[in-house]
Amino acid sequence: LTFCKRSKEGFPKIIFVATHKDMVSLISKFSFKSYRRKLEDKIQKIFESHAGLKHLEFKPLLFINSTNPKDPEIKELQQRLMKRATEHPRWGEEMPTAWIPLDLQLTMKVEEGTNIISLEQIKSLNSKKKSMALSEKQIVTFLEVQHSLGKLLYFNVENLRDYVIISPAYLVEVLRSIVTEKQFWCKSGRFPRILKIIQETGFIDREDIYHLWTQKEFMHILKYKEYMVDLLVHLDVIIAPRTSFELSSRPLRDVSRFLVPCMITRTNDTKYLEKFRNYNNSIVMAYKFIEEIIPPALSYRFLGSLVTMWHVKQYAFTENKRENTLLFSDLYVVEVGNSHEIAVQVKGNRVVVSLVHTVNKKNIIPTLASSIQECLTTAMLGICQFYSTLSDAQNSSSKHQAMPFEIELGVFCKSDICFFHHNEIRPNSPWFCSQHRKKNEVGYLQAWFSEKLQPLCKLNTYEQLNLSEKLDIDKHDHLQALMMKFNAPEPSDKCLSTCIGNSIDKTGFTSLFMRALAVIRGLGRMALERCPSDKHLRRLVAEFSPGKCRELAIELGLSVNEWENFEYQFQFQIPDDLKLVAIRSCREKSRNFTFHMIVRVLEKLELSHHLLCKVIKNNNTTKQMYTKDELQVLTNWEVISARTKRPPAVVLRDVKPDVSGIPEDTLNNPPSNKLLLDLSNHIGNSSMQLAIELDLDSTTIQQIQYKNKTKLLEQTKEILQIWSYSSSRI
Numbered sequence: 019l020t021f022c023k024r025s026k027e028g029f030p031k032i033i034f035v036a037t038h039k040d041m042v043s044l045i046s047k048f049s050f051k052s053y054r055r056k057l058e059d060k061i062q063k064i065f066e067s068h069a070g071l072k073h074l075e076f077k078p079l080l081f082i083n084s085t086n087p088k089d090p091e092i093k094e095l096q097q098r099l100m101k102r103a104t105e106h107p108r109w110g111e112e113m114p115t116a117w118i119p120l121d122l123q124l125t126m127k128v129e130e131g132t133n134i135i136s137l138e139q140i141k142s143l144n145s146k147k148k149s150m151a152l153s154e155k156q157i158v159t160f161l162e163v164q165h166s167l168g169k170l171l172y173f174n175v176e177n178l179r180d181y182v183i184i185s186p187a188y189l190v191e192v193l194r195s196i197v198t199e200k201q202f203w204c205k206s207g208r209f210p211r212i213l214k215i216i217q218e219t220g221f222i223d224r225e226d227i228y229h230l231w232t233q234k235e236f237m238h239i240l241k242y243k244e245y246m247v248d249l250l251v252h253l254d255v256i257i258a259p260r261t262s263f264e265l266s267s268r269p270l271r272d273v274s275r276f277l278v279p280c281m282i283t284r285t286n287d288t289k290y291l292e293k294f295r296n297y298n299n300s301i302v303m304a305y306k307f308i309e310e311i312i313p314p315a316l317s318y319r320f321l322g323s324l325v326t327m328w329h330v331k332q333y334a335f336t337e338n339k340r341e342n343t344l345l346f347s348d349l350y351v352v353e354v355g356n357s358h359e360i361a362v363q364v365k366g367n368r369v370v371v372s373l374v375h376t377v378n379k380k381n382i383i384p385t386l387a388s389s390i391q392e393c394l395t396t397a398m399l400g401i402c403q404f405y406s407t408l409s410d411a412q413n414s415s416s417k418h419q420a421m422p423f424e425i426e427l428g429v430f431c432k433s434d435i436c437f438f439h440h441n442e443i444r445p446n447s448p449w450f451c452s453q454h455r456k457k458n459e460v461g462y463l464q465a466w467f468s469e470k471l472q473p474l475c476k477l478n479t480y481e482q483l484n485l486s487e488k489l490d491i492d493k494h495d496h497l498q499a500l501m502m503k504f505n506a507p508e509p510s511d512k513c514l515s516t517c518i519g520n521s522i523d524k525t526g527f528t529s530l531f532m533r534a535l536a537v538i539r540g541l542g543r544m545a546l547e548r549c550p551s552d553k554h555l556r557r558l559v560a561e562f563s564p565g566k567c568r569e570l571a572i573e574l575g576l577s578v579n580e581w582e583n584f585e586y587q588f589q590f591q592i593p594d595d596l597k598l599v600a601i602r603s604c605r606e607k608s609r610n611f612t613f614h615m616i617v618r619v620l621e622k623l624e625l626s627h628h629l630l631c632k633v634i635k636n637n638n639t640t641k642q643m644y645t646k647d648e649l650q651v652l653t654n655w656e657v658i659s660a661r662t663k664r665p666p667a668v669v670l671r672d673v674k675p676d677v678s679g680i681p682e683d684t685l686n687n688p689p690s691n692k693l694l695l696d697l698s699n700h701i702g703n704s705s706m707q708l709a710i711e712l713d714l715d716s717t718t719i720q721q722i723q724y725k726n727k728t729k730l731l732e733q734t735k736e737i738l739q740i741w742s743y744s745s746s747r748i
């Protein structure tokens with residue numbers, strides 16, 4: 019279920035069959051019917067709240083004696099299997115005739131016992147039958163469709179597209195070589211030692227994986243060893259953890275050591291958790307799942323995204339001074355920079371995330387906390403989507419799935435951590451734990467969502483939808499509605515003296531007249547005739563709710579379909595990304611896209627033109643008091659700004675640093691890798707926005723996003739890397 023496409027009707031099906039009917043004691047035989055019921059109930063209990071329940075078939079439960087070929091229920095099993103096969107939604111679907119020869123040839127290969135085959139071989143099989151030969155592109159389509167049907171495994175991504183596993187069950191064989199129980203270990207040679215190390219540390223060297231495959235029963239894998247390692251990484255069975263302190267991670271083929279999360283069996287035997295509880299130096303949040311059980315594979319994947327983003331924390335045993343990693347089956351700890359750590363625990367249906375400062379929780383940098391929260395939430399959403407793809411991607415593009423978890427905040431209450439929904443936090447007032455009848459100070463927990471100019475806009479699409487559903491308002495206008503509901507004042511905007519909007523407002527002529535007038539007066543003409551840059555658009559869309567922006571985009575020539583496609587594509591990113599891409603695509607489509615065009619549309623939508631003034635000027639926020647750590651972050655920003663020779667990129671988080679104390683040298687030299695690496699932890703879900711401020715072109719941005727999908731931190735690192743490389747050559 020984890021690796022295949024699932025359908026609404028509950029396909030693929032898993033049919034349960036009980037065996038050893040002949041061994042059931044005589045007494046039970048008298049009440050055989052109730053015995054069967056009991057088994058059914060037991061299975062029901064186990065999977066009651068499992069996401070895959072629809073796919074399980076155990077009522078009525080088949081119960082056979084497999085040593086007796088005449089058992090009538092074996093016949094029944096055969097019939098049931100046939101029936102399910104024909105019921106499969108894709109059974110009977112028509113297939114291009116041209117596919118048949120290749121399909122037959124592959125079936126024959128499987129029957130011969132071949133499990134895996136190179137794309138080259140497939141091409142040569144294909145060219146044998148000249149009259150029906152498929153083009154290269156057709157072969158790929160053929161393979162992708164066969165993959166979606168579950169007939170073979172073909173991953174059309176870098177490193178993996180050269181081979182095809184034509185017998186999908188072969189994957190289990192490969193998994194079994196690494197993920198295995200002690201009772202099945204080969205007893206001789208180096209093998210048991212390698213497996214023991216995985217169980218103790220969770221790590222395995224690439225060379226040791228290859229060595230495992232020299233066992234007689236796995237020898238057949240060796241021929242494809244590099245492909246198989248890449249495949250296992252692609253499926254998140256093994257993980258390439260972060261090893262360097264560079265911005266870019268090493269190419270996968272050079273990684274020499276992997277983490278196998280599902281093999282970590284050791285539980286936390288350190289004092290780590292008590293320590294940070296006593297020191298009062300952490301802030302806690304949690305992802306609380308609606309389902310009662312978090313599938314282990316989900317927490318493995320989450321661990322996977324943690325260790326690719328940050329370094330696993332090491333600690334030294336005091337007795338033997340041996341370095342050890344803080345990775346247990348129930349606790350993962352990674353280091354963020356020099357003074358922060360993230361600890362992740364899975365407790366029941368919660369994934370609990372603690373951000374720990376080495377000294378005091380007051381020193382936790384808010385932008386770091388919120389950025390970490392954003393990176394982790396995006397990763398979590400991506401992982402959950404992976405588990406809940408109940409239908410083909412192309413069919414679900416317009417529907418939104420409900421978020422499978424809530425974000426909670428945690429506080430050390432009476433005996434343990436108590437949790438509450440993040441919406442319950444109120445400025446300047448404690449949170450009352452009704453269970454323990456205790457008031458808790460929780461204001462500091464706002465750090466998880468800090469430095470947001472407009473918190474609602476920054477929520478991801480899921481959260482917004484959830485909110486709007488709760489408040490029973492239309493999703494496209496929820497932001498406006500929310501603002502009114504909470505009586506939020508319109509942000510005051512002081513216009514520039516050359517304000518485009520101003521002049522238009524005062525005259526109130528139609529836009530055509532306005533334009534003429536503007537030309538005559540020479541007022542804002544240049545501005546009006548200009549085509550807005552990405553940066554202008556970025557600032558413009560930030561002023562609108564997604565709903566308003568949708569109207570704007572459609573007025574500017576985007577089709578509803580295109581908007582919805584973008585909405586789907588950007589569902590895990592902040593709405594500003596979606597809005598920007600939509601409006602930008604209007605600009606690309608139109609031949610004469612100018613500020614003037616926007617003014618006209620704003621007028622039509624009865625929106626204030628003053629919005630444009632804000633777009634053209636820069637944000638300037640009042641100075642605040644910063645802690646030493648925060649100042650360091652700001653200084654780092656300033657170094658970047660100095661190099662980009664324009665107002666600080668810190669507009670992203672709307673803070674204005676003071677640079678007077680920074681030596682000229684520091685400002686003029688290229689920022690160091692370490693500095694950029696530190697900064698990357700403060701971007702959170704604004705990576706695309708950052709890229710635009712740093713002048714990366716949109717193709718590059720798209721490539722970065724495609725490559726790193728839900729790994730925001732990796733996106734940010736790559737953006738900074740590319741920028742730093744190109745700016746140091748100037």
Ligand SMILES: Nc1nc2c(ncn2[C@@H]2O[C@H](COP(=O)(O)OP(=O)(O)OP(=O)(O)O)[C@@H](O)[C@H]2O)c(=O)[nH]1
Binds near residue numbers: 037038040041
């Ligand atoms: N008496 C009795 N023995 C059975 C029955 N089903 C299986 N066995 C025996 O149980 C043993 C294990 O059967 P397998 O079919 O190898 O079990 P398996 O679960 O497929 O094992 P793996 O292939 O290792 O995963 C064999 O000795 C079978 O003869 C049954 O219904 N009654």
Ligand SMILES: [Zn+2]
Binds near residue numbers: 432451453454
């Ligand atoms: Zn409590």
Ligand SMILES: [Zn+2]
Binds near residue numbers: 476
């Ligand atoms: Zn807002």
Ligand SMILES: [Zn+2]
Binds near residue numbers: 514517518519628
């Ligand atoms: Zn104005």
